[in-house]
Amino acid sequence: MSDPTEDIPSVDYVEGSGIPIRGNDIDTDQIIPARFMKVVTFDGLGEFAFFDLRFDDEDNEKDHPFNEERFQDSNVMVVNANFGCGSSREHAPQALMRWGIDAIIGESFAEIFAGNCLALGIPTVTADHETINALQQWVDDNPDGNIEVDVRAETVTYGDNEVNVSVDRAQREALVEGNWDTTALMKANRNAIEETASQLPYLDQTRSDIEADD
């Protein structure tokens, strides 16, 4: 990752071609099966995205958008409801990001998954069932068609259509202002952290190893 002093890029706008992933309740075990998590870095996870949905037991390709030639350059994924439910594994959005996904438009997202996406600078924007269905159909018909996800304005534009989408308020602020990488931001509040901790009855307030760092 980056030097903490380096500016975190603002992600107020993503554009590119779409890829439809249909179905409700697509869990993180499907996005990245657990056996591929036996690693100590996230490198190379992209090739395992949706692995069991993409390959059979003999490693032959099955029908799946991630296998289709026409979607290989796509970066805007369009999904249905409760996408990313289940395990908290950041390996899931990491795998999608490393495959090439920069933004996800869906009916709804599981909370931890959306939070993990935000930590990677991937917007998760939502729209209703009809809007998503129409967009998925359009992407199917226009695999090279350009989709513009405007995080700031909360709109998605494709073909001749512009539709309103929702972006969680904190997510929008974080992405637009470029403060979605929270480590440096929070570390700067060191005094306030100590103050809060000093008021917690269950903490041992006699600890002597607190020292000024930086």
Add this chain to the structure above:
Amino acid sequence: MSRGTLYDKVWDRHKVTTLPNGQDQLFVGLHLIHEVTSPQAFGMLKERGLEVARPDLTHATVDHIVPTANQDRPYSDDAAETMMAELEENVRDAGIQFSDPTTGDQGIVHVIGPEQGITQPGKTIVCGDSHTSTHGAFGALAFGIGTSQIRDVLATQTIAMEKQKVRKIEVTGELDEGVEAKDIILEIIRRLGTEGGVGYVYEYAGETIENLDMEGRMSICNMSIEGGARAGYVNPDETTYEWLKDTDYFQEHPEKFEELKPYWESIRSDEDAEYDDIVEIDAGELDPVVTWGTTPGQGIGIDDPIPEPESLADDKVDTARRAQKHMRVEPGETMEGYDIDVAFLGSCTNARLPDLRRAARIVKGREVDDDVRAFVVPGSQRVQRAAEEEGLKDIFEDAGFEWRNAGCSMCLGMNEDQLEGDEACASSSNRNFVGRQGSKDGRTVLMNPRMVAAAAITGEVSDVRDLKEVNLA
């Protein structure tokens, strides 16, 4: 917005400040880590030249990849060995306490925290694991986080969060024979949906919850995330305090118990607390619940027919069709009589001592069906020792169960315990997702521990109430 709930109070006590994006920065009272989701976070820290801020508030264990049969080092699986070695190095460098297998304290992270007394009412507890909600059983505010957030917590002992709504789930009614906490939570998820809790924290309340032991409360809070709620909790009460008294921390620091009790009492939800939503559940009507599909929300009573997909809400029809095809079940049938190949008694949901005791009462004097491989994986080394001392291991082994060492085991396919091909598994775990137990054609039926015991004996999904229980005392 909610007011006067435990959630509001614990949130306020831990709030450091409001961040520019509108999220609150919260202090973390306890950070639990394990081998799967932490190594990348330690890597990010190193890249930025940052130290672990509060190793004294961080505690590690190994659970997901640890083999449950042969634990000799190096592990026979190279990848598992690498992950373990990486964790050992990270905790050594940072000075983090590590309940590794040589300590006798190792186990599933959501079993060992409570055991050691570091899980306490009114703490904020996070872990890179979605079942961190388990710790809410003690009146802690506990939730799962991703690896980038683990980095944040390691570096700052704080986390950026948005405050959520609070839904009170009031459970009343006396549980029928054979029905337990697991059945209550499966029913809650069925009723409110797998995404019904998104944006909410669940407060479990009512006489049925109050009458549960701590292990039952843990089973319920554990599966909050299966209902979409990132956290769930039960207000602390005398049952909680009695349990805490016997844990390491309060045995070693008995003075802390009296010192902290007023705090614990003060964070209980007020009588006149305001909630964003209230749901009532009559648990007196419940039969043992089993799942027929591939999400934890697809559950039914053991005597109930599997639903017609078309009879469900529009957005559930397609998922139900796919699930029924995968599970090879037909609408109108019940799950009773569904052939199983594997019986798995384990996981952070149901592998604590009372879970094993109840199952043993069903198993004693009986034999596992010839076509079933059955195994018990205690939630921790302590559970394992206690169960061995009181003779549970012998009961299970005499019946034909394998008795293993502590770990996550077959709850997820990250170790040697996996389903093969299209095997069907009666499982006391928490997720029946396709592929979850290691084989993408594997079929998982979630149920309570006694129901798993019954299925192991009969070789099919069975109503445990038809099997006489043996008094172990």
